[in-house]
Amino acid sequence: MSAQPIIQPRIVEVRHNILKRNDELAHDLRRRFQEAGVFVVSLVSSPGSGKTAFLEKTLTLLKQRQYRPAALVGDLATDNDAARLARSQAPVKQITTGTLCHLEAAMIDKALEDWRLDELDFLFIENVGNLVCPSSYDLGEDLRLVLLSVTEGEDKPLKYPTIFNSSDVAVVTKLDLADAVEFDWNAANANIQAVRPGMPVLRVSSKTGEGMDEWLATLPYRAATKRSG
Amino acid sequence: MHELSIAMGILEITEEESERRGGVHVDAIHLRLGPLSGVAKEALLSAWQLASEQTEFESSRLVIEEVPIAVFCSRCQAERPVQSVQHMCCAECDTPSMEVLHGRELLVSALELAE
Numbered sequence: 149m150s151a152q153p154i155i156q157p158r159i160v161e162v163r164h165n166i167l168k169r170n171d172e173l174a175h176d177l178r179r180r181f182q183e184a185g186v187f188v189v190s191l192v193s194s195p196g197s198g199k200t201a202f203l204e205k206t207l208t209l210l211k212q213r214q215y216r217p218a219a220l221v222g223d224l225a226t227d228n229d230a231a232r233l234a235r236s237q238a239p240v241k242q243i244t245t246g247t248l249c250h251l252e253a254a255m256i257d258k259a260l261e262d263w264r265l266d267e268l269d270f271l272f273i274e275n276v277g278n279l280v281c282p283s284s285y286d287l288g289e290d291l292r293l294v295l296l297s298v299t300e301g302e303d304k305p306l307k308y309p310t311i312f313n314s315s316d317v318a319v320v321t322k323l324d325l326a327d328a329v330e331f332d333w334n335a336a337n338a339n340i341q342a343v344r345p346g347m348p349v350l351r352v353s354s355k356t357g358e359g360m361d362e363w364l365a366t367l368p369y370r371a372a373t374k375r376s377g
Numbered sequence: 378m379h380e381l382s383i384a385m386g387i388l389e390i391t392e393e394e395s396e397r398r399g400g401v402h403v404d405a406i407h408l409r410l411g412p413l414s415g416v417a418k419e420a421l422l423s424a425w426q427l428a429s430e431q432t433e434f435e436s437s438r439l440v441i442e443e444v445p446i447a448v449f450c451s452r453c454q455a456e457r458p459v460q461s462v463q464h465m466c467c468a469e470c471d472t473p474s475m476e477v478l479h480g481r482e483l484l485v486s487a488l489e490l491a492e
Contacts, residue, residue, distance in 0.1 A: 158489070158490045158491075158492060159407075159487050159488070159489050159490075160394075160488050160490060161486065161487050162390075162394060162485055162486065162487060162488060163484060163485075163486060164390045164394075164484060164485040165483065165484055166383055166386040166387055166390065166408075166483050166485060167383075167386065167483060168386075169386070248379075248382075249379055250379055280379075280415065281379035281415070283415035284379065284383075284414060284415035284416060284483065285379075306463045309462045309463050310412070310413050310415045310462070311415075313413055313462075313465070313477075314413070314415070341473070342463055342464050342465065342466075343462070343463055343464075343465060344465065344475060345465055345466070345473030345474060345475050346473070346475055
């Protein structure tokens with residue numbers, strides 16, 4: 149009985165993070181932000197959930213409080229959001245992504261080329277409106293906010309668990325419309341906690357300003373914790 | 378649909394690894410993919426066809442191993458699976474956990490080389 153030679157494919161073990169290039173660049177950005185003492189917040193949400201209104205209010209209030217905020221805003225095609233944000237008098241730069249559905253670290257790096265980071269206290273990065281693609285890409289941010297408007301329904305976190313899971317804080321927006329749409333706060337919060345246990349949740353209305361003080365109060369604290377850490 | 382960018386990344390890694398070994402043909406590329414990676418398996422398979430078309434890796438298969446989510450459960454003091462991606466609680470004792478140990482993987486783990 150002679151054994152048949154078995155042809156086995158040669159398998160080589162490797163270990164490459166597919167997003168390695170993005171992750172390395174994000175790591176480098178994070179180090180530069182740390183050195184410049186700027187605290188970086190990114191915002192993700194579906195289109196129309198109020199990222200730009202929330203950010204405009206945030207920039208305006210931070211300016212009033214003598215901080216130095218700035219924003220980068222990702223948009224597929226228009227500069228409408230950047231124009232709205234510029235009303236806050238904070239430096240704003242548009243990143244036009246064309247057909248790309250998310251921001252990547254390289255785009256942040258390029259957009260920051262002619263900005264002096266050490267002249268900023270806070271940098272906000274508004275991602276493209278999309279609850280799927282941005283979750284995979286580290287942008288070097290210190291804090292990732294995921295926004296959910298009351299008009300979108302309470303089950304958004306269950307439908308898009310990955311983006312909620314990759315974010316640090318959930319912000320429920322358009323609180324002024326909550327009664328009109330019979331928004332069930334307990335159900336929404338339960339869904340958020342199911343996909344990311346312990347996630348802090350803020351409730352705001354960019355229109356009336358409700359909840360904005362609470363949000364802004366956490367920023368200097370978080371920034372100071374980062375600088376000391 | 379960011380799976381095309383991901384597929385281009387896989388192509389780049391495969392090219393580098395093949396070149397390092399004298400341009401050997403790659404029969405298959407093994408990936409480890411977690412549900413929290415933000416990448417959908419079916420979309421990635423389609424994107425791979427597009428990305429590899431008319432390259433030397435057009436015939437290379439993608440073999441995707443899906444890595445289940447595992448967390449550290451503070452009550453069990455052990456690594457445990459979760460109930461589901463929508464219910465990030467220990468599958469044994471239902472304690473919520475955010476300490477994700479597995480499930481974010483997005484890796485090229487092995488290559489099958491032609492002899």
